[in-house]
Amino acid sequence: xxxxxxxxxxxxxxxxxxxxxxxxxxxxxxxxxxxxxxxxxxxxxxxxxxxxxxxxxxxxxxxxxxxxxxxxxxxxxxxxxxxxxxxxxxxxxxxxxxxxxxxxxxxxxxxxxxxxxxxxxxxxxxxxxxxxxxxxxxxxxxxxxxxxxxxxxxxxxxxxxxxxxxxxxxxxxxxxxxxxxxxxxxxxxxxxxxxxxxxxxxxxxxxxxxxxxxxxxxxxxxxxxxxxxxxxxxxxxxxxxxxxxxxxxxxxxxxxxxxxxxxxxxxxxxxxxxxxxxxxxxxxxxxxxxxxxxxxxxxxxxxxxxxxxxxxxxxxxxxxxxxxxxxxxxxxxxxxxxxxxxxxxxxxxxxxxxxxxxxxxxxxxxxxxxxxxxxxxxxxxxxxxxxxxxxxxxxxxxxxxxxxxxxxxxxxxxxxxxxxxxxxxxxxxxxxxxxxxxxxxxxxxxxxxxxxxxxxxxxxxxxxxxxxxxxxxxxxxxxxxxxxxxxxxxxxxxxxxxxxxxxxxxxxxxxxxxxxxxxxxxxxxxxxxxxxxxxxxxxxxxxxxxxxxxxxxxxxxxxxxxxxxxxxxxxxxxxxxxxxxxxxxxxxxxxxxxxxxxxxxxxxxxxxxxxxxxxxxxxxxxxxxxxxxxxxxxxxxxxxxxxxxxxxxxxxxxxxxxxxxxxxxxxxxxxxxxxxxxx
Numbered sequence: 001x002x003x004x005x006x007x008x009x010x011x012x013x014x015x016x017x018x019x020x021x022x023x024x025x026x027x028x029x030x031x032x033x034x035x036x037x038x039x040x041x042x043x044x045x046x047x048x049x050x051x052x053x054x055x056x057x058x059x060x061x062x063x064x065x066x067x068x069x070x071x072x073x074x075x076x077x078x079x080x081x082x083x084x085x086x087x088x089x090x091x092x093x094x095x096x097x098x099x100x101x102x103x104x105x106x107x108x109x110x111x112x113x114x115x116x117x118x119x120x121x122x123x124x125x126x127x128x129x130x131x132x133x134x135x136x137x138x139x140x141x142x143x144x145x146x147x148x149x150x151x152x153x154x155x156x157x158x159x160x161x162x163x164x165x166x167x168x169x170x171x172x173x174x175x176x177x178x179x180x181x182x183x184x185x186x187x188x189x190x191x192x193x194x195x196x197x198x199x200x201x202x203x204x205x206x207x208x209x210x211x212x213x214x215x216x217x218x219x220x221x222x223x224x225x226x227x228x229x230x231x232x233x234x235x236x237x238x239x240x241x242x243x244x245x246x247x248x249x250x251x252x253x254x255x256x257x258x259x260x261x262x263x264x265x266x267x268x269x270x271x272x273x274x275x276x277x278x279x280x281x282x283x284x285x286x287x288x289x290x291x292x293x294x295x296x297x298x299x300x301x302x303x304x305x306x307x308x309x310x311x312x313x314x315x316x317x318x319x320x321x322x323x324x325x326x327x328x329x330x331x332x333x334x335x336x337x338x339x340x341x342x343x344x345x346x347x348x349x350x351x352x353x354x355x356x357x358x359x360x361x362x363x364x365x366x367x368x369x370x371x372x373x374x375x376x377x378x379x380x381x382x383x384x385x386x387x388x389x390x391x392x393x394x395x396x397x398x399x400x401x402x403x404x405x406x407x408x409x410x411x412x413x414x415x416x417x418x419x420x421x422x423x424x425x426x427x428x429x430x431x432x433x434x435x436x437x438x439x440x441x442x443x444x445x446x447x448x449x450x451x452x453x454x455x456x457x458x459x460x461x462x463x464x465x466x467x468x469x470x471x472x473x474x475x476x477x478x479x480x481x482x483x484x485x486x487x488x489x490x491x492x493x494x495x496x497x498x499x500x501x502x503x504x505x506x507x508x509x510x511x512x513x514x515x516x517x518x519x520x521x522x523x524x525x526x527x528x529x530x531x532x533x534x535x536x537x538x539x540x541x542x543x544x545x546x547x548x549x550x551x552x553x554x555x556x557x558x559x560x561x562x563x564x565x566x567x568x569x570x571x572x573x574x575x576x577x578x579x580x581x582x583x584x585x586x587x588x589x590x591x592x593x594x595x596x597x598x599x600x601x602x603x604x605x606x607x608x609x610x611x612x613x614x615x616x617x618x619x620x621x622x623x624x625x626x627x628x629x630x631x632x633x634x635x636x637x638x639x640x641x642x643x644x645x646x647x648x649x650x651x652x653x654x655x656x657x658x659x660x661x662x663x664x665x666x667x668x669x670x671x672x673x674x675x676x677x678x679x
Contacts, residue, residue, distance in 0.1 A: 010051050011060070011278070017043045018281040031133050031371050033340060036277055037364075040284020051285060061282040063231070064275030065344055066248035070230040071272050072160055072341075073252020074265045084154045091151075091317045092158025098313045099127035103305050112298055113359060117173035121349045124166050125363055126306055130339035131156045133371060137334070137378050146488035147445065148330035151318060155335060163341045164253075165191075167246040167348065174352045190240055195250070198233075202254040210258050223267045226255070230268075245344055283343055283364055292365045295358070302366040307373065311336035324445070324464055326385055333381045337370035338363075382490050386591065413459070414478040416441050420465035420495055421485035422449050425511055425532070429483055434458065441474055466494040468502075476503035484510045489517060493524060493590070500525045501618055519633030520587070524620055524649075538562055587622060590649045594625075597644040601662050609636030617657035619650030 021039030022032035043050040104113075104123030113119045134152055143149040168191035206229070213225040230251045237247030255264050292299055315332030319325060346363045349355040355363065419429050422444035433440055434456065442460040444450055450460045463470045465486055476482065476499055484499075486492045496510055510526040512518050521529045538559050545555045597604055603611050614620050624631045624638065625645040631638070640646075648658055 013043050013050050014040065014278055014281045014285075015274070018277045021281075022277075030375065031130070033130075033133070033280055034368060034371055036280035037284040037287065037368050040281040041287050041289065042284075044285035044287070046288040046290065060275060061279040062244065064272070064277070064279035065347070066231060066234045066244050067268060067272040068276045068279065068340070069163070069245050069249040069344070070252040070255075071265060071268060072163070073249045073254075074256045074261055074268075075252075084150065087151060087318070087321050087323075088154045088158050091321055092155045094317055095155060095310075095314055096124075096127045096159065096162055098317075099310050100124055102309045102313065103127070103302075106305055106309075107302070110298075110301060112302075112362070118349075118354050118359070121170055121173055121345070121354050122359065122363065124170060125342045125345045125349070126302070126310070126338060126366075128159050128163065128339045128342045128345070129156060129310075129335040130337050130371060130374070131160065133337060133339070133374055134334055137375065143488060143490075146491070147323070148327045148334065148488070151323070151327065151331050152334045155314070155331070159339070160341070163344070164246060164249045166345060167249070170345070171348060171352050174354055191246070194237065194240065194246075198250050198254060202257060206254045207258050210255065210260050210264065214260050214263070219267065222263070223271075226264050226268055227271075229255070245348065280340070280343070283347075286361070287364055287368070288361060291358075291361050295362060298362055299365050299369065302362060303369050303373075306338055306366060306370050307336045307377070326464065329385065330381055333377050333384075336377070337374040338367035342367055413441060413475040415439060416475075416479050418443065418474050418476065418479050418482040419485065420444075420482065421487065421511075422446070422453075422460075423485065423487055425485040426483075429485060430458065438480075441479075443470065443474060464491070466491045466498060468498055471495070471498055471502055476506055479503065479506060481507040481509070484508065486511075487513075489513045493517075493521065496521060496524050496526055497590075497620075500614075504615060520622065523622055523633050525614055534562075587647075587649055591651060591655065592622070592647060592649045593655055595646045595648055595659070595662055597640055597642055597646060597662065599642045601642075602664060603640050603662055604642045606640055607636060608634055608638050608640065611640065613658065613661070617650070617661055618654035619648050619658040621646050622649050623647040 017039030018036040019039070021035030021037070021042070023035065025032050025035030025038070041047055100120060100123030102123070103126035104116075104119035104121075107113050107122050108116060108119035113122055134156060137143075138146075138149045138152065169188060172186070209225065209229070213222045216222070230248055233251040233254075234244035234247035237250070238244045255261050258264075311332035313332075314335055315325075315328045318328035318331045323331075343364065346355060346360055346367075350357075350360045416439040417433055418441045419426050419433070420443045422430065422442050426442070426444070427449075430440060430442060430453075440458050442450065442453060442458060443463070443465040444460065445462065445464055450462060453460050461470055461473060465471070465484070482499060484492055484495050486495060492510060492513070496508060499506060499508060507527045508525070509528040509530065510521045512521055512529050512531040515531065515534075518529050518531055542555050542559050545558065546552065603613075608621065621634065622632070623646075624634050624640070625647070626641065626643070648655065650658065
């Protein structure tokens with residue numbers, strides 16, 4: 001077969017297998033990266049033997065690595081890093097160093113690597129997490145703006161920056177023990193000189209070049225110029241011994257400071273995705289499942305180091321920087337995997353003969369295993385926190401409770417409005433209520449933003465707004481109303497349920513983070529749920545209708561209809577949109593149980609409004625399964641029928657109260673009292 005045709009056949013085979021594997025992984029709600037790896041395994045030497053990682057495919061995979069690191073450099077957010085520089089520079093650096101020490105030390109002690117340089121390189125590979133997997137998870141769970149989400153992103157940025165340093169310095173570990181010191185110094189000086197030259201080019205040359213290309217008005221010329229810059233700088237660093245990866249990363253950093261950076265990234269991303277897919281699939285070509293099975297104990301050991309050791313390190317560090325145990329644990333469980341750039345480092349170690357084929361195979365197998373397990377760990381994290389809270393002795397030891405810090409006038413709290421969350425939404429609410437003369441109490445765990453309230457003598461509580469202890473301190477029983485504007489969806493649901501357990505009649509308005517939370521929050525007892533995107537669309541629609549000639553009263557009626565209908569009319573696809581997957585998402589972390597409505601139950605034949613289950617027991621009916629049809633978030637006029645399966649959410653005491661109610665001979669005379677406490 002001619003070499004040109006052979007290359008096309010191999011490319012089609014690799015990309016086809018990667019596409020198939022990625023599609024299957026996506027359908028199974030797994031990272032597509034796993035599908036690329038599995039696709040490579042299937043058509044590689046360990047599978048069907050269609051393709052081997054030789055010649056042109058390896059070159060194309062190298063182009064994928066270069067484009068991957070170039071895009072990383074362009075996307076790197078130094079602004080976010082500086083905003084949280086304390087945890088970033090301190091915690092991020094310590095996390096990398098401690099993981100290198102733990103991972104490398106254990107691997108060396110167990111005999112998986114034979115020398116200290118190899119152990120250091122392996123520890124560096126294990127220290128990096130997957131930016132793609134963590135970002136996807138945070139986006140799916142609407143946790144990008146949550147405290148643990150922001151800390152995760154900060155640590156990932158530090159890791160991404162460390163990739164460039166590692167690529168420049170770690171290859172020097174290939175030298176003999178007597179020469180390592182000199183080699184490291186030489187590599188460091190080379191990197192320093194190169195970075196100095198790159199900084200000058202970034203000031204004087206690169207911006208002018210990119211502006212010239214952009215002003216040409218030709219998208220093709222702009223794309224070609226960006227590719228030449230990326231691969232040209234990569235070849236330069238390769239020629240001076242720093243590797244193509246370092247050059248591509250620095251080229252991306254140079255472009256990131258130019259006003260056309262977003263346009264450059266937009267043009268490069270499609271090519272990056274194609275060639276990066278080739279790279280990840282090419283890694284799969286090197287994986288031998290039989291080898292991994294034969295070395296299962298070593299593989300399990302490395303997976304344990306990453307998933308347990310790395311999580312313990314990250315959790316301890318975040319806790320040491322003053323964050324709550326809940327936040328620290330979520331961060332630790334979120335970054336306890338090996339990322340896509342670990343593959344790049346492992347490839348460098350293999351090409352420089354620091355890693356044998358055995359160590360490389362174990363490293364890639366560990367990465368694949370941790371990426372596979374991570375989504376399940378993230379879904380289980382809220383349940384783990386809820387379970388730990390059932391054991392006050394254990395949870396109290398892990399997260400010692402300091403008395404909530406109350407700052408403000410000393411008179412007793414009463415007749416006040418509680419605002420939980422002092423971000424952008426919370427600050428606007430506080431200003432509005434303050435200038436209307438209402439008495440306020442603000443709850444947030446960021447003292448830096450709360451400090452601005454002192455000058456206006458607005459009282460606040462410093463701490464977690466979903467904490468029972470703190471909500472009790474807020475004297476909700478004497479409050480007029482409450483607004484929950486927290487950035488974390490799970491904390492929002494928890495704060496709502498716990499606030500109503502303390503003050504069942506409290507009028508609570510809640511901010512929803514996504515459409516799939518609206519009915520769930522109403523079902524949990526919110527008086528009003530506001531979804532910012534829908535509110536923006538309603539305001540835009542109202543403005544347009546007024547300009548088109550509709551009367552103000554008619555426009556007000558339209559907007560009111562949408563709001564009073566809980567935005568349902570804006571979702572024509574609602575019947576297909578709500579389902580079991582949505583229920584699983586919004587009830588994450590809450591104890592839930594299915595109950596069957598027996599013929600003898602006093603609830604049979606009554607509507608949910610008549611039963612008044614939440615007021616009577618504190619528990620909430622989130623869904624009804626009837627004749628194999630799932631009815632999520634039932635309304636008050638929904639009649640309960642014999643044989644219904646009821647999905648009920650509540651703490652153990654509330655479940656007990658509901659089980660008693662559903663089997664009792666009559667509804668309680670006074671449904672206003674029920675057991676409340678911890679979830």
